[in-house]
Amino acid sequence: MINDIYFQDFPQLESERLIFREIIISDASDIQSIRTDKDVMKYMDSNPHTTVQDSKNFISKNIETYKKGNGLFWAIIEKSTNTFIGDFSYWRILRENHRAEIGYTLKPQFWGKGFMKETMIELIKFGFNNLNLHSIEANVNPENESSKKLLHRLGFRKEGYFKENYYFDGKYLDSEVFSLLEVDFKHS
Numbered sequence: 001m002i003n004d005i006y007f008q009d010f011p012q013l014e015s016e017r018l019i020f021r022e023i024i025i026s027d028a029s030d031i032q033s034i035r036t037d038k039d040v041m042k043y044m045d046s047n048p049h050t051t052v053q054d055s056k057n058f059i060s061k062n063i064e065t066y067k068k069g070n071g072l073f074w075a076i077i078e079k080s081t082n083t084f085i086g087d088f089s090y091w092r093i094l095r096e097n098h099r100a101e102i103g104y105t106l107k108p109q110f111w112g113k114g115f116m117k118e119t120m121i122e123l124i125k126f127g128f129n130n131l132n133l134h135s136i137e138a139n140v141n142p143e144n145e146s147s148k149k150l151l152h153r154l155g156f157r158k159e160g161y162f163k164e165n166y167y168f169d170g171k172y173l174d175s176e177v178f179s180l181l182e183v184d185f186k187h188s
């Protein structure tokens with residue numbers, strides 16, 4: 001069973017360099033800056049947030065998902081400068097299967113420093129050990145090499161390739177589905 005205690009009090013967590021706290025509406029300008037950035041959005045296959053209100057709506061939707069017990073959305077804060085650098089979510093929890101799908105972004109100036117690997121080690125450990133997930137899924141644009149490299153580093157395996165299964169912006173796009181079981185998780 002998914003551990004419902006974390007849907008009463010949001011789990012704030014930390015790692016060596018980072019704090020993972022609940023996303024709040026006042027994070028909207030940071031979320032907007034990420035979700036309008038061309039490099040970030042290149043393989044996200046979702047619409048950019050053209051206004052801060054778009055980001056507020058996005059955050060509200062994620063808070064509602066959390067309240068229903070179907071997802072958790074963390075802001076990633078770099079400790080030494082207290083800066084918002086990105087986000088990580090279990091944005092879709094399939095309770096009956098003890099499975100969740102992850103989503104993650106970093107502001108481009110924080111790429112190449114191991115921050116997302118550090119985030120995923122901490123929050124995936126939490127997912128298996130505390131939330132009681134059995135498996136974790138990531139759905140990736142096949143051309144998103146940095147995301148796939150990160151998933152491989154953590155032990156995710158490619159389990160599926162779907163041809164033209166996703167319609168976005170007038171095109172049918174391919175998807176790769178990666179999955180992680182606890183036995184395969186590389187967290188050192």
Ligand SMILES: CC(C)(COP(=O)(O)OP(=O)(O)OC[C@H]1O[C@@H](n2cnc3c(N)ncnc32)[C@H](O)[C@@H]1OP(=O)(O)O)[C@@H](O)C(=O)NCCC(=O)NCCS
Nearest residue numbers: 040043104105106111112113114115116117139140146147
């Ligand atoms: C996906 C994404 C988060 C990956 O970011 P990233 O910076 O490559 O990943 P990490 O933060 O784990 O950093 C790993 C890199 O930092 C380097 N690094 C530097 N210092 C490090 C440290 N102390 N520890 C670990 N890695 C370190 C690694 O060598 C690696 O670089 P490399 O890929 O050139 O070998 C980022 O590209 C992104 O936000 N993309 C846009 C959004 C997106 O596509 N999200 C995923 C949708 S499926």
